[in-house]
Structure formats: C-alpha cells, structure tokens
Amino acid sequence: MSSNVPTKCRSSILIYYLYFILIVSHVLCESSTDDSKSCGCGSAKSRDSSSTGECKKSESKPHEKYLENGEHTVEDCRRTDDNAIKSGVLKDTDKNGGFTEDNAIESGGLANEDSDENGGHGEKNDFESAVLIKGGTFQMGTDKPVFVADGEGPSRKVTLDDFYLDIHEVSNEDFKVFVEKTGHVTEAETFGDSFVLEYLLSDNVKATISQAVAAAPWWLPVKGADWRHPEGVDSNIEERMDHPVIHVSWNDAVAYCKWKNMRLPTEAEWEYACRSGLNDRLFPWGNKQMPQDKHYMNIWQGQFPGNNTAEDGFVSTAPVTSFPATSLGLKNIVGNVWEWTSDWWSVQHTEAKQHNPQGPSSGSDKVKKGGSYMCHKSYCYRFRCAARSQNTPDTSAGNLGFRCAASVH
Numbered sequence: 193m194s195s196n197v198p199t200k201c202r203s204s205i206l207i208y209y210l211y212f213i214l215i216v217s218h219v220l221c222e223s224s225t226d227d228s229k230s231c232g233c234g235s236a237k238s239r240d241s242s243s244t245g246e247c248k249k250s251e252s253k254p255h256e257k258y259l260e261n262g263e264h265t266v267e268d269c270r271r272t273d274d275n276a277i278k279s280g281v282l283k284d285t286d287k288n289g290g291f292t293e294d295n296a297i298e299s300g301g302l303a304n305e306d307s308d309e310n311g312g313h314g315e316k317n318d319f320e321s322a323v324l325i326k327g328g329t330f331q332m333g334t335d336k337p338v339f340v341a342d343g344e345g346p347s348r349k350v351t352l353d354d355f356y357l358d359i360h361e362v363s364n365e366d367f368k369v370f371v372e373k374t375g376h377v378t379e380a381e382t383f384g385d386s387f388v389l390e391y392l393l394s395d396n397v398k399a400t401i402s403q404a405v406a407a408a409p410w411w412l413p414v415k416g417a418d419w420r421h422p423e424g425v426d427s428n429i430e431e432r433m434d435h436p437v438i439h440v441s442w443n444d445a446v447a448y449c450k451w452k453n454m455r456l457p458t459e460a461e462w463e464y465a466c467r468s469g470l471n472d473r474l475f476p477w478g479n480k481q482m483p484q485d486k487h488y489m490n491i492w493q494g495q496f497p498g499n500n501t502a503e504d505g506f507v508s509t510a511p512v513t514s515f516p517a518t519s520l521g522l523k524n525i526v527g528n529v530w531e532w533t534s535d536w537w538s539v540q541h542t543e544a545k546q547h548n549p550q551g552p553s554s555g556s557d558k559v560k561k562g563g564s565y566m567c568h569k570s571y572c573y574r575f576r577c578a579a580r581s582q583n584t585p586d587t588s589a590g591n592l593g594f595r596c597a598a599s600v601h
C-alpha cells in the first residue's frame with residue numbers, strides 16, 4: 193500500500209497534500225486500533241489528543257515535511273495486523289515474540305560473552321569499523337509474513353558474495369568527524385526541521401509547534417531538529433556521542449559511506465547479516481524476543497506512545513555498542529534505530545534465485561530495516577530480520593540511522 197505514495201514532495205506541496213491525506217486515511221483505516229478509528233480516519237488530531245482521548249481536527253496548515261514523509265514515518269507506528277498474526281506463524285499469546293521453541297538462543301545466534309570488543313567472529317579486514325561477512329546462500333524474506341503489505345514475502349533463495357558490514361550503526365562521533373572533514377550539511381539542516389517523537393520533546397519546544405502528523409500525532413515536525421540537536425534547538429548530543437546519528441537522510445548516509453570508501457548495504461546483505469546463519473528465524477539469535485528473559489535489543493516497553501517503561505534501559509537511542517553482539521559481531525542490527533539500505537522499495541519480488549541482488553532499478557522510496565526504539569510488538573512488529581519499511585531518500589527522523597558496507601575486491 194505504500195509503493196504508490198507520492199515522494200520527492202518538497203515541491204508541489206499542495207498537490208500532494210490531498211493525495212497524501214487519501215493514502216494515509218487508507219493506511220490508518222486498514223490498520224488502526226479502535227482508538228484511532230473512533231477519531232475518524234483521515235481527520236487530523238491535535239497533538240495533545242492522545243493524552244486527552246479526544247480527537248480534534250487540526251486547524252493548522254500541514255507542515256511541508258508532513259507531506260513528504262508523514263506517511264512513511266507512520267510506518268514505524270502502524271498497528272500490527274491482528275489477522276496476520278493469527279493466520280501467520282506468530283502466536284499472539286506468546287509474549288516472547290512468537291515461536292514456542294525452548295532453545296532460547298540457537299547456535300550461531302549471539303556472540304560468546306568473552307568475545308572480543310568487535311563481537312568475536314569477524315575476520316581482520318580493510319575497514320576497521322566493519323566485520324567481514326562470509327557470503328553464502330540464504331532464504332530472504334519469509335513465507336509467514338506479519339505485514340503482507342510490506343512485501344515481507346515470499347521467501348526466496350539469494351546468494352551473496354563476501355562483503356564487509358559495519359559492526360555498529362554510525363555514531364554521532366563518527367558523523368562529527370565526517371562533517372568536520374567534509375563540511376557536509378545534512379538535509380534536515382538544509383530544510384530546517386526534522387521529525388521527533390513528541391514523547392521526547394521539552395515543554396518549551398512543544399509549545400512552539402502548532403501542528404502534528406494527522407495520521408501519527410506522536411510525530412512532530414520540530415524546527416531546528418537535526419543530528420546535533422536531536423530534540424530541537426534546546427537539545428544537544430554532548431552526552432550522546434556514542435549514540436547512533438539520527439536525522440540523517442538516505443542521501444546523507446550515502447555521502448558518509450562514500451567518504452569512508454564504503455557504501456550502504458543492499459537489503460539482501462543487511463538481511464543476510466541479520467539472520468546470522470540461521471534459517472527462517474525471527475531474530476539474529478532465534479525466535480525468542482527475550483531469550484532467558486533478557487533484553488537483546490532496544491525497542492519499546494510499555495504503552496505506545498504515552499508510556500515508555502524503558503525496561504531495556506533506554507527511552508530513546510542507546511549507545512551503538514550496547515546490547516550483545518550477534519554471532520557475526522554486529523551490534524543493534526535489530527532495534528535502536530532503523531537502518532537505510534541501498535535498495536529502492538518494492539513489495540514485488542522475483543522468486544527466481546538471485547545473486548547479489550540490488551533491488552529495483554528505480555523507485556521513489558528506499559528500504560530501511562531493523563526497527564527502532566519506537567517499535568513495540570503490538571503496533572510495530574518490525575524488529576525482525578524479514579521486516580522492512582521505507583522512506584523517501586530525503587526523509588529524516590529521530591529514529592532513523594544507518595551503517596555502511598563494502599564489497600570485497
């Protein structure tokens with residue numbers, strides 16, 4: 193349902209606005225909870241309606257970034273399709289994330305605790321930020337999709353050559369060096385704003401905002417929000433230099449990786465790395481969301497969007513080095529922040545065997561993978577290796593980052 197969303201919307205705002213409202217209305221009507229249905233699909237809620245339970249039609253003009261990425265940022269917050277869960281592989285009674293296997297962490301899943309800092313199994317390579325991922329053949333996607341409309345299926349055979357993949361999401365410290373060396377200005381800085389989860393904003397910043405995303409009122413367009421000011425002008429990253437850089441567009445990510453003589457991973461590479469050699473499993477370590485009742489990723493606990501209990505230790509982003517590494521040495525490949533990939537978005541996939549697939553040759557949106565700290569199983573069960581979502585290449589938000597990859601020559 194998202195493939196026909198208007199993109200590149202920084203111009204032609206008015207034309208796309210009406211179209212966008214129609215699309216979002218459709219999306220929300222399909223997947224909303226009873227609460228949002230009671231608000232009337234397509235009507236804008238005031239930004240404080242979530243706390244009051246009342247739905248007021250916004251009288252403010254839509255913000256231009258609402259038009260260009262509002263629908264996509266909704267992706268992170270779209271409700272789980274109950275029917276998909278009931279008919280699919282997942283048991284909605286299983287709070288551990290679905291499958292009922294007893295073996296919490298399967299062989300190949302997580303690195304040994306005594307692994308080295310880089311997560312253990314990666315070989316020495318040309319990129320100090322990366323591990324070498326040995327190529328192979330795997331089943332990409334799933335025949336048991338949770339979100340059919342996202343194109344999670346079908347499962348198809350894909351063969352990849354060896355490649356390098358960054359151990360961590362790119363951090364603020366990493367990005368700061370890049371900016372200092374190159375003078376790069378991010379798209380959020382150029383446009384003067386970016387999307388931030390309302391829950392994280394100060395009262396002062398909230399007081400300056402007169403509109404919200406109608407379909408997802410927890411997202412607010414915040415003037416002055418950028419990678420240095422993740423929650424707007426009165427915030428900074430001084431205490432978060434080891435957190436993932438956010439408010440970076442796909443174009444910003446490409447520029448960073450190019451500067452490192454690297455590139456973004458393809459979706460196939462990202463998913464292959466996420467799967468860690470396991471076949472048909474939900475997470476890098478198996479099918480349990482919380483093996484041995486421990487948190488293995490930074491997602492949302494509590495009630496979204498008003499209550500984040502942060503039982504995993506983090507309300508928002510976590511340091512890129514936090515949580516156990518996968519058996520391939522990767523940190524936060526699921527959760528923390530969504531990660532851009534190089535592929536254009538499509539929900540149609542060939543079932544023919546593919547070798548180093550690059551995705552569609554053109555499109556309007558780029559694929560992002562892994563879910564974020566905003567994801568909870570009840571409304572955004574996308575912190576699975578097969579899950580996927582998309583944004584336009586100029587989109588930025590407070591839960592979207594990246595890591596780089598490289599080919600082996």
Ligand SMILES: [Ca+2]
Pocket residue numbers: 490491492493502503504505506507508565
């Ligand atoms: Ca968390």
Ligand SMILES: [Ca+2]
Pocket residue numbers: 361524525526527528529530531562563
């Ligand atoms: Ca991630």
